[in-house]
Amino acid sequence: MPIVTTKEMFKKAYEGGYAIGAFNVNNMEIIQGITEAAKEVNAPLILQVSAGARKYANHTYLMKLIEAAEIETGLPIAVHLDHGDSFELCKSCIDGGFTSVMIDGSHLPFEENIKLTKQVVDYAHEKGVVVEGELGRLAGIEDAVNVSEKDAAFTDPDQVEEFVAKTGVDSLAIAIGTSHGAYKFKGEAKLRFDILEEVQKRLPGFPIVLHGASSVIPEFVEMINKYGGDMPGAKGVPEDMLRKAASMAVCKINIDSDLRLAMTGTIRKYFAENPSHFDPRQYLGPARLAIKELVKKKIVNVLGCDGKA
Template sequence: MKPVSTNTLFKHCYGRYAIAAVNVFNMEQVHALFAAAQACNAPIIVQLTPAARNFGHPEMLHAMVSAAADIYPDVVHAIHLDHGNEAHAASAIAAGYNAVMIDASHDPFEQNIARTKAVVELAHVHGIAVEAELGVLAGVEDDLSVDEAHAKYTDATQAKTFVAQTKCDSLAVAVGTSHGAYKFSGKQGLQFDVLRQIQVALPGFPLVLHGASLVDPAEVERINAHGGTLRQDASGVSVEALQRAIQLGVCKVNIATDLRLLWARVYREFFHTQPDQFDPVIPGKIYMEACRQLLTQRFEVLGASGKASDLKTMIA
């Protein structure tokens, strides 16, 4: 099935369920994502970061996603550039992505507006949706690092002005999450009062939750039991918090850290317990299946399972 616009996905899911936007870097993750989506009849957003594009080459990565769409023909999906700048966005637009993110959230408000507006004008000519970000998340994602002391919640009044001036199609908001495995080091959790204020200011407008992995403590424990040194206070977004956020306008939930933790656990555990092994295929199969199971659970949590059929009818 050909990829669809994220605008189509968000129009269908707003207030009812959320779309899992999954960052992929390798073949195993792409296979697992599409296999889980097809089995669950769940729509997905395939996210490609600049770091992932640099790692595997943009054409190679895009070709894997296109091949997966042929292998799993029933999957309703969109291809999205995550955390890009103007050059990344222009490249993704030329490559035929369905959506791009321009991340100018670290710039002053007016500069963020100007940079976002320029990308929106370029993308909309080609019928491509644009995600922007307002407010700053703490933590680490690829080569992005923001000290927690500089994290800033999204202001609802600014959000309304920002969307009106930029004409962006969705907005990533800072409401208490952070990138990486240590999302709630202070145990503060999602700020639902902030999210509610944003929804009131932007009724019906699709909001995006970055840093939304669940971060299973059991995975961290298993990583450390086989040579890892991850901090034990890792904490992610709870199931209850995600489901409450969906009711407050969150349509897109980004997932990256959970897949990375799972990768570290599977490979550390495999080679530690079977030191005579050196074949990448064996742990690769284990990771692919574990990743498929994890994503299946996420689709259930987000309420997306079974929703692709309705979308196909709407698209047709």
């Protein structure tokens, strides 16, 4: 099966009350772990690439690795630009074979966000590529995205219809209480399902996206802390909240920090127990397996898209 767009994926997800996992990729082992997990449970996938990952790994290398994963698994896989911050970056990814891009104009005034997003949509749609826009701003740090708590803002449901109508976007990322990175909540995380319900009412059948939706798995945080890390109190979004969101209008849930924690924690543990080893295969193999098992659990227990490929 060739690399696909998210259009059909999201239609099925909305109607079926589940979400597709959008997993950030940076290297071969991460791509292998994610796609091997999805193959075992027959799930559709979105592999997303940030500007930082694209710069680190090289666009061509990443695309060839993803093409190899598609050949090995036969799954429907979409390739998505995560947090594109300019028309030029989105254009480069579209021209380079991405099937989906996000243009993040959430830091701009409303009218400027519309203008930038529509510019990307017009170019992307000519090439058969779909576009994700964003309204509202998530707090936290992830790659080039750095938003303080004071600058974070929930999505205003009064703006969503105008934004979608004027831009022509295919999906919309909203801010309802998630956050980028392995962050600290003051108390338990609370998602604004009232905002999600209102957005769903105003945009019936339209796919919604949640960024910053890692659950910050405690076992990996503890593993990192045990072997030299310093992440006291790190928390994420409880998985039952994500399951509820997936049963509503949310068709795409982004997961990045959990992958990083799984890989880093496993590698730290390996070196603590095998300090004289230096073969990359010896420590990257267990890290790849940790990612695979994590992704399988996410697909089955949180996203609900197992068996939907």
